[in-house]
Structures are given as structure tokens and as C-alpha cells.
Amino acid sequence: MTNRWAGVTIDCLDVERVAGFWSTLLDRPRGPSEPGWIYLGLRDDPQPRLVFQPVTEPKRGKVRLHLDVAVDDIERGIAQVIALGGRYTGERHEYDEGVIVVMTDPEGHEFCMAQYY
Structure with a gap:
């Protein structure tokens, strides 16, 4: 049996x-999707698909x-996220290998944006 990462689902x-x-x-x-859902990418893409699932809460x-x-x-990455309707949380971490900031998408799902040196 072979297992592989197929995607990430976001409510x-x-x-x-x-x-x-x-x-x-x-x-x-966008790839083929179920009604009401949206999939980014295809099932056989080298990167896992992102799946957006409708929820009521x-x-x-x-x-x-x-x-x-x-x-x-x-800085350009932060500006792009904000222009797309996301937000910069103000959380920033400087490391020897680069900088990481915490951002959110339009519904507040946190993600990290990293610039590696």
C-alpha cells in the first residue's frame, strides 16, 4: 500500500x-470541483490540491x-496579501535563514509567509 499527500481542505x-x-x-x-466546493489544482499535480469546503459556522x-x-x-508579499483581502497580523520572526510573518486570508485563516536568505 502506498500513501501520499493528496490535498489540504480549508473550511x-x-x-x-x-x-x-x-x-x-x-x-x-481551479480544477474540476464538486458542486459548492472549489479545488485548486488537479488530482495528479505534483503539488497537493487545495480544497475549499463550504461550512455554515x-x-x-x-x-x-x-x-x-x-x-x-x-514586503511585496505582505502588500499582495493585503491587496487580495488578507491581513498582516503584525507577528514577525527574524531568523538567520530568513524572515517569517504571520498573515491571514480573508476569513482569518492564519498562514506563514517566509523569505529565505
Whole structure:
């Protein structure tokens, strides 16, 4: 038996808005999706698909699993997220290997954006 990572599912109140944010940020096109859901990427892509699932309850508290997004320029990355409707939390960590900032998508799902040196 072979197991492999196939995707990450994100619960959303507004699937179109959140999927559009991530599609633009990561330059990942929509793939075939179930009605009401949106999938970014295809099942056989080398990267796992992102799946956006509609839910009726809003996010509560900090997420326990998050995505990491690598960028060439952290300030441009922050500006892009904000322009797409996300937010910079103000949390920033400087390490020898680079800088990491904590961002959110339009519904408040936290993710890290990293610029490696």
C-alpha cells in the first residue's frame, strides 16, 4: 500500500472569495470541483490540491494546521496579501535563514509567509 499527500481542505463561509484569494496568491488554477466546493489544482499535480469546503459556522480560535508560503520579497508579499483581502497580523520572526510573518486570508485563516536568505 502506498500513501501520499493528496490535498489540504480549508473550511470557508465564502468559498468563492477564499478560493479566489489563494488561487491568485499561489497562481494555482481551479480544477474540476464538486458542486459548492472549489479545488485548486488537479488530482495528479505534483503539488497537493487545495480544497475549499463550504461550512455554515465561522472560524473560531487559532488554526492548528497552516500553510507556509515562500516569497522572494517579504514586503511585496505582505502588500499582495493585503491587496487580495488578507491581513498582516503584525507577528514577525527574524531568523538567520530568513524572515517569517504571520498573515491571514480573508476569513482569518492564519498562514506563514517566509523569505529565505
